[in-house]
Amino acid sequence: MTGLLLASIHDVSPRFESEIDRLVDLLQPHVSERIAMLVVPNHWGDAPIVPGSAFAARLRRWSNAGFEMFLHGFYHRDERRHSGADAWRARMMTAGEGEFLGVTRMQAQDRIRQGKSLIEDVTGAAIAGFIAPAWLYGPGTLEALGDCGIAIAEDHWRIWSPATGEALAKGPVITWASRTRVRLASSLAAAAVLRRSPQRVLRLGVHPPDIGHPALVKSIERTLSIAGGARRAACYRQLLRT
Ligand SMILES: [Zn+2]
Numbered sequence: 001m002t003g004l005l006l007a008s009i010h011d012v013s014p015r016f017e018s019e020i021d022r023l024v025d026l027l028q029p030h031v032s033e034r035i036a037m038l039v040v041p042n043h044w045g046d047a048p049i050v051p052g053s054a055f056a057a058r059l060r061r062w063s064n065a066g067f068e069m070f071l072h073g074f075y076h077r078d079e080r081r082h083s084g085a086d087a088w089r090a091r092m093m094t095a096g097e098g099e100f101l102g103v104t105r106m107q108a109q110d111r112i113r114q115g116k117s118l119i120e121d122v123t124g125a126a127i128a129g130f131i132a133p134a135w136l137y138g139p140g141t142l143e144a145l146g147d148c149g150i151a152i153a154e155d156h157w158r159i160w161s162p163a164t165g166e167a168l169a170k171g172p173v174i175t176w177a178s179r180t181r182v183r184l185a186s187s188l189a190a191a192a193v194l195r196r197s198p199q200r201v202l203r204l205g206v207h208p209p210d211i212g213h214p215a216l217v218k219s220i221e222r223t224l225s226i227a228g229g230a231r232r233a234a235c236y237r238q239l240l241r242t
Contacts, residue, residue: 004234005227006203008036008131010072014055015047019208024062026217027206030224031233033065038072038131038205041115045075049118056122063123068235070152071119073099073133074111098136108144116148128236129153130162135173152236159201159239168239171199174223176216178209188219195223201239202227 007030009023027035039059042048049056063069076099100108112130119127129152130145137145137155145153145162152161152168159168174194177183194202204223210216 003199003231004201004238005031005034005231006036006201006234006236007031007034007224008038008070008203008205010038010205010207011040011043011076012037012059012072013040013043013047013076014049014053015043016208017055019211022211023206023208026211026220027224030228033067034233034235035062036068036070036128036236037062038070039115039119040072040076040133041074041118043075044077049122051118051122059119060123063125066235068128068237069119069123069125070236071112071115071127071130074115075099076133098132098134100132100141101134101136101138103138103140105140105143105147108138108141109147112144112148112150151240154203154236159203159236161240169201169203171197171201171203173203173205174227175205176207176210176213176219178213178216184213184216188215191219191223195227201234202231 007027009020009027012020024035037059039049040047049059059069076097103111116127116130130148130150131154132141135155137153142162146165150162152159154160154173156173158170160166161168172194174191176187176191178187204220204227206220210220
């Protein structure tokens with residue numbers, strides 16, 4: 001059976017409009033419309049997606065073309081103060097972007113419902129699922145996903161269905177980091193190994209800042225051509241049917 005390749009663009013927000021265009025141009029020759037857009041309704045609280053705006057119209061066009069839309073947090077940034085191990089995790093792993101690590105079940109429900117209805121109003125189609133910023137889910141969020149009937153979620157290591165509890169795929173996601181030179185170098189090394197991984201479902205996630213680093217763009221292209229050559233580009237939703 002041919003392996004699958006799932007490609008996603010993180011942090012889809014009017015704040016990163018030009019970067020997202022360039023990422024779409026980078027991915028499309030390899031995966032066509034099989035692109036998951038991880039949409040942030042109001043990035044950092046000051047980049048809202050406004051129904052009727054030009055950006056909203058573009059989301060609808062992408063959705064109509066077959067791109068899958070995922071809710072990706074609401075504000076993206078973690079506004080809460082963590083203590084102990086959570087504080088360390090939030091700081092080290094996310095630079096404060098783990099919005100859904102510390103929220104309560106009620107807060108998570110509110111933000112998921114609001115974000116879901118915003119994206120669905122704008123695109124006229126149901127969201128495919130929810131992916132937490134930095135792939136970090138606190139216990140309240142995990143409960144809220146089931147409460148809200150979310151069909152698909154993922155973290156660094158797996159894809160699952162909160163609605164049914166079913167595991168959909170396993171294996172790490174290939175992603176790139178550019179905040180420090182060490183992280184940049186280690187993400188290039190990881191991508192070089194993972195793109196040849198035999199796992200059934202291979203995921204690749206790109207972020208707006210990636211496009212500003214020629215070495216990362218090269219690695220993303222090489223990963224798309226090696227993994228894409230050996231695999232079929234797929235939608236996340238296909239996992240629900242296999
Ligand atoms: Zn993100």
